[in-house]
Amino acid sequence: MIVRIFIAFFLFNFALISCHGEKSHGLPASSKLPSVKESLNEQQKRKDSVVLSKFDLVDVTEYNGAILVDLKYATSDNFMGMKLYEHLHQAYLQKDVALRLAKVQAYLNEIKPGFRLLIYDALRPVSVQQKMWDALDSLPPVERGKFVSNPKNRSLHNMGAAVDLTIVDQQRNPLDMGAGYDDIRPLAYPSMEKRFLAEGKLTASQVANRDLLRKVMQSQGFRQLQTEWWHFNACSRAEGLAKYKVLLEEPKELH
Numbered sequence: 001m002i003v004r005i006f007i008a009f010f011l012f013n014f015a016l017i018s019c020h021g022e023k024s025h026g027l028p029a030s031s032k033l034p035s036v037k038e039s040l041n042e043q044q045k046r047k048d049s050v051v052l053s054k055f056d057l058v059d060v061t062e063y064n065g066a067i068l069v070d071l072k073y074a075t076s077d078n079f080m081g082m083k084l085y086e087h088l089h090q091a092y093l094q095k096d097v098a099l100r101l102a103k104v105q106a107y108l109n110e111i112k113p114g115f116r117l118l119i120y121d122a123l124r125p126v127s128v129q130q131k132m133w134d135a136l137d138s139l140p141p142v143e144r145g146k147f148v149s150n151p152k153n154r155s156l157h158n159m160g161a162a163v164d165l166t167i168v169d170q171q172r173n174p175l176d177m178g179a180g181y182d183d184i185r186p187l188a189y190p191s192m193e194k195r196f197l198a199e200g201k202l203t204a205s206q207v208a209n210r211d212l213l214r215k216v217m218q219s220q221g222f223r224q225l226q227t228e229w230w231h232f233n234a235c236s237r238a239e240g241l242a243k244y245k246v247l248l249e250e251p252k253e254l255h
Contacts, residue, residue, distance in 0.1 A: 048253055055245045057092040057123060057160050064102035066109065067091075068118045068168065072181065073128065079182040080135050084128045087250050091122035093160045094244055097234040100220040101163065108216045114170035117216075120181050120230060121164040124157035125250045146227040147184045154237065159244035161234040163222075167213055177213075178206035181230050190214075191226040 052058065061067050072078040074085040093101065105117050129151040136144045149155035156162035167175050178196075179188035186192050187201060190210065196202040210229050217224065217232045225231035235243070 048251075052092065052251075055160065055247060056095055058095050058098050059090045060093050060098040060101055060119065060122065061091065063098045064105045066116050067101065067105050068116050068172070070118060070120060071122075072120045072164075073124070079184070080132065084131060085250060087252055088123065088125075091119040091163070093122050093163065094234070097161050097163075100222070100234065104216050104220050104222070107219050108167065111216075112167075112212070116168050116172070117165050118168045118172075118174060119163060119165045121157065122162075123160040123247060124155065126151050126154065126158050126246065126248045127250065129155055129158060154241065154246055156233050156235070156237060156240045158246050158248075159240045160247070161240045161244055163232055163234075164228075164230045165213075165232070166230055167209070167216075175209040175212070176206050177209055177229050178202040179229065188229055189227050190224055190229050 069091045222232040
């Protein structure tokens with residue numbers, strides 16, 4: 001009987017010590033360690049941050065989570081019909097550019113509650129720019145340059161200082177701009193909107209949607225390319241080359 005009492009007393013005290021040990025950590029034993037998936041994600045984020053810090057780049061959605069991203073060149077849904085980005089899956093921009101775009105989104109929500117920016121492309125390596133340039137070799141260089149900058153001259157996309165984007169409504173439907181993204185027809189040219197409106201090739205509603213995009217982007221000093229309704233530069237090419245680094249190849253750490 002004495003032996004049984006001793007064993008019971010020992011087990012009771014051991015249980016108390018074990019419970020106290022778990023409570024001292026403030027978490028149940030099953031919560032102490034992160035899952036393997038969480039750990040790997042954190043490791044990847046750290047690797048990515050090292051790469052991005054070299055170019056002073058950031059994920060624009062970290063500055064304003066309302067901004068949506070659908071990188072067309074990370075899919076086959078683009079004018080080349082093929083995936084061009086292997087590791088880029090987020091919209092990366094220079095820090096100061098991302099901050100301005102975040103303010104654009106805030107302004108858009110003020111004048112059109114529930115409307116959001118949708119980014120089609122942001123940072124683009126020169127190597128991808130070259131593939132796009134070569135794919136349009138049937139066009140003379142002057143005409144080709146209206147749609148894709150000559151990679152030899154560098155593009156603000158290569159610095160994370162240009163962005164391709166549109167606006168979506170409360171149901172996340174892209175506004176009708178009268179011409180799709182990557183459309184190389186003059187119908188996509190902002191410089192020819194008045195003519196096409198007069199000819200009935202663009203509607204007043206489509207032009208108004210383009211005006212809305214211009215209005216919110218210009219509120220933070222972005223400049224629209226006159227041959228692409230979706231393309232906006234944060235500064236001139238000369239200013240970009242003086243301020244920012246050029247990304248030649250796609251960083252392999254970004255997944």
